């Protein structure tokens with residue numbers, strides 16, 4: 001299996017002192033592992049901390065990403081942040097279409113696709129999130145939901161070596177209720193098949209992360225599932241020891 005990615009989504013957490021301490025602890029932890037083959041490591045702080053965290057992590061193997069960006073390059077978009085502004089602060093990646101944005105900001109697949117185009121144009125790697133709600137799963141609509149999200153959210157030309165999709169079942173986010181290994185295997189297999197249908201053989205290149213209550217205790221099981229290319233971690237990414245344990249469970253390739 002190729003190198004996995006462990007990505008931390010800090011969500012709306014981290015005042016300056018907390019963000020600095022978290023970045024410093026990760027830097028120390030990764031430094032202690034020097035020489036060990038490792039997964040790719042990414043942290044996505046809130047926008048306000050990206051510049052400081054990027055500076056702290058400069059020169060390390062830990063990369064920094066945003067949690068969202070505008071679909072516009074610049075102009076009259078009060079409060080929005082463009083992809084090139086994220087790049088300017090040192091970000092290399094951006095999470096797009098997270099279910100919290102889809103729910104709280106009414107982001108549609110089309111919005112996510114346009115943001116994805118803008119992010120790629122600015123040189124950012126988008127991490128496009130998909131996943132069904134509890135209602136959709138209990139109505140057996142999980143594959144249909146995720147299938148439509150993939151079709152609607154991923155632009156033409158998306159599937160290159162860097163491309164990343166995250167499967168995050170909404171009911172597993174922040175609930176402590178992880179999807180079972182069988183569910184994860186089935187959905188990642190389904191997503192791979194859909195990506196190949198959408199992008200032909202290039203669909204093989206896309207890394208598929210799992211997200212939803214990943215923690216130090218369940219990471220090894222989840223990361224060993226075929227087609228799981230890494231993890232997108234919320235709550236546990238705010239605890240450096242837990243996040244580093246998740247990193248240890250990942251496959252370095």
Ligand SMILES: O=C(CO)COP(=O)(O)O
Pocket residue numbers: 009098168172173174175176211212213214232233234235236
């Ligand atoms: O939403 C998530 C990552 O983007 C997952 O959050 P939790 O790990 O807190 O469930």
